[in-house]
Amino acid sequence: xxxxxxxxxxxxxxxxxxxxxxxxxxxxxxxxxxxxxxxxxxxxxxxxxxxxxxxxxxxxxxxxxxxxxxxxxxxxxxxxxxxxxxxxxxxxxxxxxxxxxxxxxxxxxxxxxxxxxxxxxxxxxxxxxxxxxxxxxxxxxxxxxxxxxxxxxxxxxxxxxxxx
Numbered sequence: 001x002x003x004x005x006x007x008x009x010x011x012x013x014x015x016x017x018x019x020x021x022x023x024x025x026x027x028x029x030x031x032x033x034x035x036x037x038x039x040x041x042x043x044x045x046x047x048x049x050x051x052x053x054x055x056x057x058x059x060x061x062x063x064x065x066x067x068x069x070x071x072x073x074x075x076x077x078x079x080x081x082x083x084x085x086x087x088x089x090x091x092x093x094x095x096x097x098x099x100x101x102x103x104x105x106x107x108x109x110x111x112x113x114x115x116x117x118x119x120x121x122x123x124x125x126x127x128x129x130x131x132x133x134x135x136x137x138x139x140x141x142x143x144x145x146x147x148x149x150x151x152x153x154x155x156x157x158x159x160x161x162x163x164x
Contacts, residue, residue, distance in 0.1 A: 047094045048080075048093065050079070120132060
């Protein structure tokens with residue numbers, strides 16, 4: 001290699017360093033696009049993962065042994081794969097469907113409330129002394145009281161002779 005070749009290589013190294021430090025407009029735009037796409041993928045993966053985590057939370061109410069299956073890490077990993085499939089098929093992320101979040105949150109209240117109230121009502125059927133037990137007893141016997149009071153008023157009218 002000649003001296004001129006060495007100089008040219010040194011000059012090439014210097015220009016590459018300068019070019020790397022000062023990207024062109026197209027290079028900056030491409031880097032920004034890549035960064036935006038990466039952020040979009042991460043956000044989508046997180047959204048899909050939260051959806052699966054919410055479903056798992058609902059299932060764990062009925063089957064607590066599923067809790068390790070629906071861990072945050074596993075759901076995020078699933079969300080990353082789901083985001084790739086969603087990108088391929090041009091699907092929206094679940095963040096575009098806030099109704100799903102509302103349904104999941106509502107079920108999160110409704111399911112435990114249902115199970116607790118079912119148990120409390122079963123207990124109240126056997127214990128009339130409690131407030132809830134008294135209410136259950138009243139609810140079950142309210143028709144009997146109406147029928148009894150109607151029969152009593154009919155009998156009193158018949159005995160008075162004030163039948164219409």
